[in-house]
Amino acid sequence: MLKVENLDKTFRTGAGDVHAVRDVSFEAKDGELVAIIGASGSGKSTLLSLLGLLDAPDKGSIDLDGIELANLDSPGRTQFRSRQVGFVFQQFNLIPNLSARENVKLALEFAHWPKNDRDARAHEMLNLVGLDASKADRRPAKLSGGEQQRVAIARAFAAQPQLILADEPTGSLDKATGQKIVELLREVANTQKATVLVVTHDEKIAKKADRRLEIDDGILKEIT
Amino acid sequence: MRTVGVVVILAVAIALSISMLIARDAVTNKINTVKASTGTTVSVSPKGFFGFNGGGTPLSMTTIDALLNLPNVTAVQESFSEELSSSKTSLTSPTPAGQLGSQFGNGGGFGASGSTTFVIPVRVIGTNSPGNAVVGGANGGGTEKLTSGVAFSPTSTADVAIVGSTLAAKNNLKVGSTFTAWNTKITVVGIFNAGSTFTDASVLMPLATVQKLADAPNEVTSATIIVNTIGNVSSVDTAVTKALGSSADVTSTQATTEAALSPLNSVKTISTYTLIGSVIGAAIILLLSMLMIVRERRREVGVLKALGAPNRSINSQFIAESTTFTILGAIVGFVVGIAISSPITSALVSASGGSTSSNTGGFVRRAGGFAPGGSGFSPPTGAFANRGSGAFHFGGFSNTITQIHTSAGWSTLFFALIAAVVIAALGSTVAAATIVRIRPAEVLRSE
Numbered sequence: 001m002l003k004v005e006n007l008d009k010t011f012r013t014g015a016g017d018v019h020a021v022r023d024v025s026f027e028a029k030d031g032e033l034v035a036i037i038g039a040s041g042s043g044k045s046t047l048l049s050l051l052g053l054l055d056a057p058d059k060g061s062i063d064l065d066g067i068e069l070a071n072l073d074s075p076g077r078t079q080f081r082s083r084q085v086g087f088v089f090q091q092f093n094l095i096p097n098l099s100a101r102e103n104v105k106l107a108l109e110f111a112h113w114p115k116n117d118r119d120a121r122a123h124e125m126l127n128l129v130g131l132d133a134s135k136a137d138r139r140p141a142k143l144s145g146g147e148q149q150r151v152a153i154a155r156a157f158a159a160q161p162q163l164i165l166a167d168e169p170t171g172s173l174d175k176a177t178g179q180k181i182v183e184l185l186r187e188v189a190n191t192q193k194a195t196v197l198v199v200t201h202d203e204k205i206a207k208k209a210d211r212r213l214e215i216d217d218g219i220l221k222e223i224t
Numbered sequence: 225m226r227t228v229g230v231v232v233i234l235a236v237a238i239a240l241s242i243s244m245l246i247a248r249d250a251v252t253n254k255i256n257t258v259k260a261s262t263g264t265t266v267s268v269s270p271k272g273f274f275g276f277n278g279g280g281t282p283l284s285m286t287t288i289d290a291l292l293n294l295p296n297v298t299a300v301q302e303s304f305s306e307e308l309s310s311s312k313t314s315l316t317s318p319t320p321a322g323q324l325g326s327q328f329g330n331g332g333g334f335g336a337s338g339s340t341t342f343v344i345p346v347r348v349i350g351t352n353s354p355g356n357a358v359v360g361g362a363n364g365g366g367t368e369k370l371t372s373g374v375a376f377s378p379t380s381t382a383d384v385a386i387v388g389s390t391l392a393a394k395n396n397l398k399v400g401s402t403f404t405a406w407n408t409k410i411t412v413v414g415i416f417n418a419g420s421t422f423t424d425a426s427v428l429m430p431l432a433t434v435q436k437l438a439d440a441p442n443e444v445t446s447a448t449i450i451v452n453t454i455g456n457v458s459s460v461d462t463a464v465t466k467a468l469g470s471s472a473d474v475t476s477t478q479a480t481t482e483a484a485l486s487p488l489n490s491v492k493t494i495s496t497y498t499l500i501g502s503v504i505g506a507a508i509i510l511l512l513s514m515l516m517i518v519r520e521r522r523r524e525v526g527v528l529k530a531l532g533a534p535n536r537s538i539n540s541q542f543i544a545e546s547t548t549f550t551i552l553g554a555i556v557g558f559v560v561g562i563a564i565s566s567p568i569t570s571a572l573v574s575a576s577g578g579s580t581s582s583n584t585g586g587f588v589r590r591a592g593g594f595a596p597g598g599s600g601f602s603p604p605t606g607a608f609a610n611r612g613s614g615a616f617h618f619g620g621f622s623n624t625i626t627q628i629h630t631s632a633g634w635s636t637l638f639f640a641l642i643a644a645v646v647i648a649a650l651g652s653t654v655a656a657a658t659i660v661r662i663r664p665a666e667v668l669r670s671e
Binding site: 045046055078079082085087089093095 | 523524527528529530531532533534537663664665668669
């Protein structure tokens with residue numbers, strides 16, 4: 001269960017202060033897929049950075065399963081992120097010189113999974129996202145865009161995090177593949193009982209979510 | 225391709241470091257060898273004395289013996305020399321007068337005059353250090369080596385002699401033979417070879433015996449002060465000069481040695497600076513390469529951080545990369561460095577003004593030359609020959625001073641290892657500092 005209250009973030013720039021996130025509050029249940037939509041510069045990426053503990057809020061609270069995350073220091077955020085947060089990016093961001101299997105195992109390594117279990121877990125996750133063993137040992141460059149995003153999803157869910165943050169996960173894919181990826185996200189979220197937040201500006205993708213939130217000028221509203 | 229480029233540039237820098245290190249070591253060894261063999265003596269001779277051509281009054285043996293009490297003096301070698309004409313010895317010099325001898329003989333010195341046939345006298349050296357270069361150095365030979373018989377003791381007072389090989393051959397002398405000098409029967413106890421016709425025409429006898437027979441008790445015509453280290457030669461030179469005052473000419477080998485070694489010292493300096501420069505250069509190359517690599521992979525670093533990788537984990541990956549570059553560069557550089565060290569050393573020595581001309585040493589013709597008759601003083605002993613210009617000049621080893629042997633030992637390998645570690649560490653440090661500053665939120669926001 002993710003509970004966000006009064007989250008605020010301001011960036012100081014040469015042109016003045018930019019209030020990227022203003023008093024954001026919302027909740028998301030385990031296994032729920034929540035879409036966050038908004039135009040460019042609306043603050044959705046900043047919100048994702050705060051929720052993913054990549055940045056610290058100026059004020060407010062982020063509670064994940066009863067643990068307050070907003071006040072963690074940098075090493076604490078890194079440690080929590082490695083175990084409880086998974087990322088899916090628009091550009092996939094797989095490590096180019098590692099195979100699909102090794103990319104998944106990397107997340108397990110950072111989460112300190114037992115060494116002996118990593119191979120089996122990577123194999124299980126790649127199967128779950130629909131990649132057979134023949135593709136597990138291929139490097140990202142030898143996989144299609146859809147396959148790379150599947151690997152990224154497998155990597156994000158591998159360490160069984162409570163929170164998955166997907167930033168425009170279908171942005172680099174064709175429509176059909178994008179639909180499949182969102183379905184996959186929902187399926188895996190249900191299987192693993194993880195909360196999934198998908199940032200997108202594609203209404204069709206957003207409509208596949210359990211709930212939709214819209215952010216505009218840093219202010220978040222529920223779309224009913 | 226970039227990796228190959230970085231490794232090649234590193235290899236060139238490390239090869240230059242290695243070759244400079246080898247050149248420096250080789251030159252340092254040469255300098256130390258030369259200093260050890262020639263640089264720790266102070267020569268003493270009577271004021272105004274120069275062999276058969278100078279004047280002066282013999283020195284007091286008591287005064288010279290007292291020099292042993294000076295700080296840093298380890299030994300004092302003394303000698304008293306005389307040139308014996310045929311009226312004073314039964315020996316005949318094996319050295320033909322030749323054109324030079326006749327010219328000098330008729331020109332003056334040794335009491336000859338007019339058209340009298342010149343005969344080279346026999347030189348007798350009384351010494352308290354037999355076998356220790358008494359007839360070498362300036363006299364054209366080297367340290368005498370016994371080819372038969374035995375040496376006399378430094379304190380002997382017996383009527384015995386060690387005879388130069390060419391003189392012995394000329395006079396049919398063997399160990400046990402006798403000859404006369406100062407009307408005294410002298411027994412040959414040994415035959416020596418000192419490497420030149422001139423020196424091998426000499427006779428070595430105990431110092432006390434020669435002083436007694438020549439009626440010159442307590443007199444010495446030259447002395448060599450042995451100093452414990454090259455660093456103390458200057459102070460001993462000063463102390464000896466002060467002790468002997470105006471009665472003696474005191475010359476040390478240090479200044480001459482330093483002057484002769486000046487080109488090698490230049491090479492040493494050049495190679496030291498080049499060594500430091502190339503190590504720093506290699507470090508900068510790696511540093512910039514790593515900086516470029518980290519910047520290029522900024523997104524990857526950001527993703528790794530987003531996935532929860534701690535800084536040390538990411539740093540270790542880049543350190544492994546920079547270490548791999550350095551090790552590959554060091555291996556190639558080490559091999560190339562060893563291969564090019566010899567020609568580079570030769571080029572540096574030549575460029576620094578080191579002469580490779582050969583000088584076989586020995587007396588060089590001077591006006592006045594030799595002259596028969598009377599007593600003469602032998603020139604100071606040592607490793608230098610006088611060229612007639614008044615300045616000392618390297619004799620026996622100027623031809624070898626630029627012959628430098630280069631080799632790479634464990635110390636070189638150890639240096640290469642240390643240099644590689646330093647270079648890798650410097651390169652990695654910059655990478656690490658850059659990695660720590662990368663904020664994943666900024667990197668990922670720029671997608």
